[in-house]
Amino acid sequence: MKYQFTADADSKSYDAFVSTHPLSTLLQSYKWSNIKQNWGSVHTAVLDEQGNMAGAALMLIKRLPGGFSMCYIPRGPIMDYHNQELVKFYMDELKKEAKKHKALFIKMDPPVHLNDYASADYNQNWYPEAKEVISNLEKAGCIHQGYTVMIEESIQPRFQSVVYDQENFDDTLPKHTKRLIKDADKRNVQIIHGHKELLDDFSRLVQLTEERKGVALRNRDYFELLLDTYGEDAVIFLAVCDVHQLLKDAKAKMTQLEAEKAATPENAKKKLRRIEDQINSTAKSVKEFQEMADQGIEEGQNAIAGILSVNYGKTCEMLYAGMDERFKQFMPQYKEYVENFKWAFEKGCTMASMGGVEGTLDDGLTKFKDNFAPTINEFIGEFDIPVNKILYAPAKAAYNKMKERING
Secondary structure: OOOEEEOEOOHHHHHHHHHHOOOOOHHHOOOHHHHOOOOEEEEEEEEOOOOOEEEEEEEEEEEOHHHOEEEEEOOOOEEOOOOHHHHHHHHHHHHHHHHHOOEEEEEEOOOOEEEEEEHHHOOOOOOHHHHHHHHHHHHOOOEEOOOOOOHHHOOOOOEEEEEEOOOOHHHHOOHHHHHHHHHHHHOOOEEEEEOHHHHHHHHHHHHHHHHHHOOOOOOHHHHHHHHHHHHHHEEEEEEEEOHHHHHHHHHHHHHHHHHHHHOOOOOOHHHHHHHHHHHHHHHHHHHHHHHHHOOOOOOOOEEEEEEEEEEEOOEEEEEEEEEOHHHHHHOHHHHHHHHHHHHHHHOOOOEEEEEEOOOOOOOHHHHHHHHHOOEEEEEOOOEEEEOOHHHHHHHHHHHHHHHHHHHO
16 A cells, blocks of 8 residues: 555654644644643554655544544644545545544644735635645545635634745834834833743733633633643743833933923024923823823833744744733834744744734734734635534534534
């Protein structure tokens, strides 16, 4: 037989293959099964005649009532989808493996791009090779679930916003983003990064974001699990600032300006106008910082925004972010996102994903991410592999109802 299948792939050879593959993704890393603790898992692989890995897939297993299960391959499998023989072999073997776990069906979303474009340049000039992949999967018995648009319609977003590494990265940023970063600099926003020592501050910022948006993200234990699992490849970025020091500095500057104004002759009208402008600007700063200090903000450096990211292979996934809304005018997220990109590129990543966006590309999340001149990756979408042909249809209907209930 040309190919051999295993459901017990060695972690070292598995990651060596997945992390260097053109379709590499964090969600198919060997350790991702540690993160999905409420799922079972098998690490599958296909070996060629020489014993080299030709395909790999982390298949997660969700237990269902009645002793049944469903399987899910997030952003996978990882393989050459243009090799029809390989695709057919792998899908057949995955189906056999899923039967052992009494799965009703397998759901997967291959990391194959249907199209790539700037957010403002949406088009449907789909790649011919992507259409070939869809055809190959359908020939292998996979059922395409269509070209969904909204994030809630699929497990993984079909559209994601990505920044690619390139020379003189700072120069590629839009002018307004550079201006917003200068606004952060004027307020002496500093960016720090680290690991578990920043976990409490980061978790607090995410909780604030959850409360503000009325959504449920993740808790401290989950973030700690990510950091423990991926070690030095996981990082927390925090934007920090000291409002009370800013207030002291602004008051000191005001005293200095008023003294300079008093010492300036009345006939030096141009200089007096300049000083008066500076006084008015500084007065606004004093008012802003005083109001914030009066809100009970503690003295010293305060964490005002944060990101948790994980590097895997040549990719960086910016998984979670949070911000203290009281510091919105400090524009901390713009500065910290750029620092996160640079960290990823310095580690050898070729791209950093800011995560999913709505396919309409007109929502607030998309518009925020557009500040970094990203590329939109549009994926080919989800596929189902029916395992229990009799129960697949009712199981699929139940799955869709459950999804509607959760999203509703």
